[in-house]
Amino acid sequence: MARRADPPAVPALYAFVQPGLETVAADEITRDLQGEVKRTDRGSVVFRMDEITPEVLKLRTTEDVFLLAWGSDSLTYKAGDLETIKRWTAKKADWANLFRLHHSVRPKTKGKPTFHLVCQMQGEHGYRRVDALDAMADGLAGFVPAGWVPAEENAWLEIWLTINGKTAVCGVRLSDRTMRHRTYKTDHVAASLRPTVAAAMVRLAGIGPGMTVLDPMCGAGTILAEAVALCEQRRIREVRYLGGDIDANAVFCAGQNLGRRGAIEPEKWDSTELPVPRRVVDRLICNPPFGKQLEKPEDIPELYDNAVAEWDRVLKPGGKAVILVSEMDALKEAIRPHEWRPLKQMRVRVLGQPAVLSVWQKPE
Ligand SMILES: C[S@@+](CC[C@H](N)C(=O)[O-])C[C@H]1O[C@@H](n2cnc3c(N)ncnc32)[C@H](O)[C@@H]1O
Incomplete structure (x- = not known):
């Protein structure tokens, strides 16, 4: 045979x-x-x-x-x-x-x-x-x-x-x-995050059912769009998404991009004074400006100090933050008074620049 x-x-x-x-x-x-x-x-x-x-x-x-x-x-x-x-x-x-x-x-x-x-x-x-x-x-x-x-x-x-x-x-x-270039991303802002990096941040956050997820400096909304996509894929239900940016054009772009990804209305706000009650956020995922993106890079420590103090206010005890920055020392200094526990840290390259992606937990 x-x-x-x-x-x-x-x-x-x-x-x-x-x-x-x-x-x-x-x-x-x-x-x-x-x-x-x-x-x-x-x-x-x-x-x-x-x-x-x-x-x-x-x-x-x-x-x-x-x-x-x-x-x-x-x-x-x-x-x-x-x-x-x-x-x-x-x-x-x-x-x-x-x-x-x-x-x-x-x-x-x-x-x-x-x-x-x-x-x-x-x-x-x-x-x-x-x-x-x-x-x-x-x-x-x-x-x-x-x-x-x-x-x-x-x-x-x-x-x-x-x-x-x-x-x-x-x-x-x-x-x-x-x-690598998602179809939802039709509107762009300068320094917008690569969707694959946003997707990695969202995975590191570990979003669960019923959680509130916040991106306080959302730019074009990439992080929130990836959060929605992951939760849809994994059938994680009843997640509430909050997002906003200080720049009106970014808020408009995020609205356009997120409009196709479910019910998220990005707001124009200052991340150092959020219109969000205290202790309601389970997961904060954010990519604040890098020093190079500011007119005065020396403003970074003050911006991070004020923003992190506000993030600590809105985060629930035990809540987690996933943050991508290029000035890691300034971020650590800003987090120190709040005693968030470092869970993970990885060195990455974003927009051709070295950066650090870190995961933190607010004490219970
Ligand atoms: C690196 S970009 C974020 C990019 C975003 N992750 C995306 O994918 O498009 C940083 C954003 O922080 C915003 N920003 C800077 N200072 C802020 C503040 N005090 N409050 C809110 N947003 C702020 C900028 O307008 C900018 O859109």
Whole structure:
């Protein structure tokens, strides 16, 4: 009797995340996607799923998700890497299987199939990014079906080679730009938060049923929009959302963005004098201005002192605060008199700047 061929293996996946948020993304992959995290590196998480399904596109803390073709930690920085990239691309991946899985998640809609090859490279290498791209293209020769048309923009299928120092990963992109730029976010303000970072802050807050959630400096409303999305996804009911900003344009933008995400009416207010009764807020999630965003960066300590005193007033005993700042020393100084307990601290990069995301609990 003829032996039946084994079904093609399910390849690993990898996700790009904002540097510093790997553990939050790994938690989302494990808990919400039932994936198995295999490895995390700065800016990326490698994981496996029993089956590749469109559910993977619902991740909210990741910037992009790929099917892994091959990966290596042993680039040499020398020109010889180019031959290695070509060989690995030709030999290490089951491209037909990767393409089939891609199509199952991203069915083709109309027109001829289009594809695009992308190479990102960081670090000092003895070859150019375009040489690495050509090496990958050479390795792919014969694997990309003849009818597929190269396209620069909005290609149906993208194959990425990402090189960072001696590490390289090559894969087929499953996500598109909507994974990182949400469709609700049509109105923008300067220094608005990336939705993936807001999603990570919301996860760290641990919102439960019946809670009151406040963003006292809500800008374009990204944090509240992500809070609504997470609570909808997890069926966490009867959450009350409060948000506002000192800037009328920000309040308008937040209203536009949040209008599509449920009943939240952002208010124009000063976060140092909130029109909110004492001890009603369970979770405060906020991204105050960074020093660079103020006309006078030296005003940061005073702003944080006054804002945190007010936040302490409105927070319930045992309530939690998730705060993203670039001036962490000023935030610690502002929190010290209130004796909030530090629960977590992670170093991240936001708008190209180092920042710290911290989680605190007000004493019972
Ligand atoms: C970094 S932005 C917040 C961005 C927001 N998380 C978003 O995703 O769009 C900081 C915001 O704090 C607001 N802000 C500054 N001082 C404030 C104050 N005293 N009260 C309320 N909002 C204030 C600014 O107007 C700005 O919109």
